[in-house]
Amino acid sequence: MRKNQTSAPLSLTDTLTPGVPLDQIGRTLASFYDNLVSEGVPEHLAALVRRVRQTETSEPAQVEAAAAATGAAHPRVALVVEDDPEIRALAETLLEETELDVIGCDSAEAALSVLQARGGEVALVFADIRLAGAMDGLQLARAVATLWPRARLVVTSGHTLPRPELPREAVFIAKPWRPLDVLVEAERAAAEPAPPIL
Structure with a gap:
């Protein structure tokens, strides 16, 4: 037995x-x-x-x-991902008015490199749909939602976008965006505690 x-x-x-x-x-x-x-x-x-x-x-x-x-925490980061240099510079200048450090990228691949290096510090990802490089903003948004769920995700485009295409966590702001809308999302990213990883 x-x-x-x-x-x-x-x-x-x-x-x-x-x-x-x-x-x-x-x-x-x-x-x-x-x-x-x-x-x-x-x-x-x-x-x-x-x-x-x-x-x-x-x-x-x-x-x-x-x-x-002890007050010596790493600075939180806003990541601006936009292939148009003028629009990227405008968004960067706007976000520099917040307490977030700002990093600008022209492609999803460049943004992923920043996220791999400083993902825990990134509070906000503000990304356009059309980007330089092989990946578009939707693919970047899905990657951020999956791998860096603590970052607030804001997607922008001059074209309408069906909601099912965006990750559930993403906020959509149509272009031309209003500075106040971007600042509100940045303030939420800076002020709200990061959600737990499930």
Whole structure:
């Protein structure tokens, strides 16, 4: 007669294949994930990437919280993604009136590079639909909503856009946008606490 065996819950160090820890697999997936966003990645993979990034950043998050308590927190960032240099400069100048630091990009690829380096500091992503480069603003918006859900997402365009095309979290502002509308979204991004990662 066989004895009943109770199995312990799996931890991140358990392996799928001998010698390869799950957390290592997750980190590898995370490193390739950003390149796959434009092709459409299943939500379960996106959830795994968020879990891995969350566990990797849990210790730095505690350090950041301690720094915030002493008043030495990192500055929060507004990311302006617009391929028209004049409109980008106008948005940057406008957002410099807020407490956010401003970084301008002309393409989604450049914006993703900034997000990879400073994603935890980005409070606002203000992006046009039409951009220089291979990715458009909708693809960028989906990537931001999936990988950096703490950033407030504002999408703009001179063309009407059906709501189902935008991520649920995104706010749409039609061009020509009013400076007050942009400032209101920036103030919300700066003032509201970041939502928790689910």
